[in-house]
Amino acid sequence: MQRLAQLAQQPSRRIIGLMSGTSLDGLDVALCHLHGHGLATRLELEHFATVPYDEETRRRIRQVFAREQVSLEYLTLLHAWLGRFHAELVLGCLREWQVAPAEVDLLASHGQTVYHAPAHQHQHPDFPGLNATLQLGDADHMAVGTGIITLSDFRQKHIAAGGEGAPLAAYGDYLLLGSSTEERLLLNLGGIANFTYLPRTGPDATAAFSTDTGPGNTLLDAVVRQHFFHLAYDEDGLLAAAGAVHAGLLAELLAHPFFGAPLPRTTGPELFGTVYLQAAQAHTGTTQLSVEDLLATLVELSAAGVAQAARQALGEQPALAVYLSGGGAHNPALRAALQRHLPACCFATTADLGVLPDAKEAILFALLANEAVAGQPISIGTGRQCVPAVRMGKISLPD
Numbered sequence: 001m002q003r004l005a006q007l008a009q010q011p012s013r014r015i016i017g018l019m020s021g022t023s024l025d026g027l028d029v030a031l032c033h034l035h036g037h038g039l040a041t042r043l044e045l046e047h048f049a050t051v052p053y054d055e056e057t058r059r060r061i062r063q064v065f066a067r068e069q070v071s072l073e074y075l076t077l078l079h080a081w082l083g084r085f086h087a088e089l090v091l092g093c094l095r096e097w098q099v100a101p102a103e104v105d106l107l108a109s110h111g112q113t114v115y116h117a118p119a120h121q122h123q124h125p126d127f128p129g130l131n132a133t134l135q136l137g138d139a140d141h142m143a144v145g146t147g148i149i150t151l152s153d154f155r156q157k158h159i160a161a162g163g164e165g166a167p168l169a170a171y172g173d174y175l176l177l178g179s180s181t182e183e184r185l186l187l188n189l190g191g192i193a194n195f196t197y198l199p200r201t202g203p204d205a206t207a208a209f210s211t212d213t214g215p216g217n218t219l220l221d222a223v224v225r226q227h228f229f230h231l232a233y234d235e236d237g238l239l240a241a242a243g244a245v246h247a248g249l250l251a252e253l254l255a256h257p258f259f260g261a262p263l264p265r266t267t268g269p270e271l272f273g274t275v276y277l278q279a280a281q282a283h284t285g286t287t288q289l290s291v292e293d294l295l296a297t298l299v300e301l302s303a304a305g306v307a308q309a310a311r312q313a314l315g316e317q318p319a320l321a322v323y324l325s326g327g328g329a330h331n332p333a334l335r336a337a338l339q340r341h342l343p344a345c346c347f348a349t350t351a352d353l354g355v356l357p358d359a360k361e362a363i364l365f366a367l368l369a370n371e372a373v374a375g376q377p378i379s380i381g382t383g384r385q386c387v388p389a390v391r392m393g394k395i396s397l398p399d
């Protein structure tokens with residue numbers, strides 16, 4: 001506890017942010033040097049790696065991932081195993097970077113989301129109105145395994161304080177990437193796509209907010225895996241670019257009530273999975289569509305979801321600077337579709353703001369840990385769109 005109090009007083013902290021998202025591609029490990037806190041935060045990314053998951057790790061996570069019913073024994077074992085596994089991956093990165101664990105002040109571990117259940121999505125009669133979410137990878141195992149104080153499970157406090165547990169990006173985006181001269185949309189194209197809107201203001205956080213917009217890469221990856229066993233995704237969007245959008249299927253997919261629901265909304269592969277896609281294909285007689293046409297339609301869906309949420313928040317013709325991050329930022333087909341759907345916007349990546357696009361989410365959790373230990377909670381946004389003023393993350397000590 002003394003060590004924590006001392007960390008809070010330090011002018012700067014070295015924090016490793018860890019994120020393993022819905023794509024199950026691997027663990028993002030970002031060693032950040034954070035100076036100060038709040039709006040005065042300055043961040044240096046010292047090292048970054050995505051440690052890819054092997055097929056066996058993916059298989060284990062998929063045993064429970066986004067499934068309504070699973071083996072409770074398997075879930076219990078996976079929680080402990082992932083904690084140990086993530087600790088080993090962190091130690092592996094530190095060895096490679098020649099950084100001793102004792103030189104790192106904190107780990108900020110997001111964990112692996114295995115089920116996200118906002119009230120609008122589960123509608124379980126026993127739990128009306130209850131938002132819930134579950135991230136695995138127990139942080140006591142990580143703290144003991146690495147010897148580093150670990151903060152984890154950031155989403156529960158957000159739910160306890162009235163949110164849906166996601167997206168949390170608004171907090172870090174606001175602290176790190178706001179501008180007094182430019183109105184910005186920070187668009188992360190992960191398995192699920194989400195954006196943070198940052199108005200052209202200084203310290204006023206009331207109009208900032210973030211929301212999920214629908215699928216990013218999750219359906220694209222699922223279709224690719226189904227058709228090509230050896231591929232994880234449509235590299236550079238080449239297959240999608242060779243196909244044509246099927247207007248009927250796209251309209252059916254977009255008819256889901258998620259796309260008209262009030263902002264902010266959160267979602268996951270529990271909704272945007274193969275059941276949703278197969279139902280829409282069956283309904284429109286498109287089960288025999290070529291893989292290229294199917295991918296072209298799904299790229300269009302991801303872009304249309306983003307544009308729909310942007311119009312809902314910002315009016316019919318949003319005209320602002322959009323900064324991309326996440327794996328989908330590497331997909332030219334998706335970028336072209338976004339530009340078509342939001343013609344008045346100017347597109348770049350967060351690299352232009354000094355933040356490595358693939359590292360952004362891991363960095364955000366390092367920032368949340370920094371705020372939990374050294375900051376003063378602030379609220380971002382107002383009303384339903386508010387990220388309440390709370391410290392997020394639970395503390396696991398190594399001893």
Ligand SMILES: Nc1ncnc2c1ncn2[C@@H]1O[C@H](COP(=O)(O)OP(=O)(O)OP(=O)(O)O)[C@@H](O)[C@H]1O
Nearest residue numbers: 021022023190191192217233236326327328330331
């Ligand atoms: N060169 C590329 N071409 C096309 N798609 C790519 C490329 N590189 C990465 N991707 C896509 O990005 C995905 C990984 O994205 P990312 O790591 O941002 O997801 P995530 O963090 O798991 O998602 P989430 O933010 O929803 O939790 C891959 O599965 C793939 O679909």
Ligand SMILES: CC(=O)N[C@H]1[C@@H]2OC[C@@H](O2)[C@@H](O)[C@@H]1O[C@H](C)C(=O)O
Nearest residue numbers: 113116166167168169190192194361
């Ligand atoms: C429940 C959960 O893990 N949600 C993730 C997921 O991945 C993208 C999108 O869905 C976003 O809502 C969130 O992650 C980011 C980091 C967030 O909370 O801002």
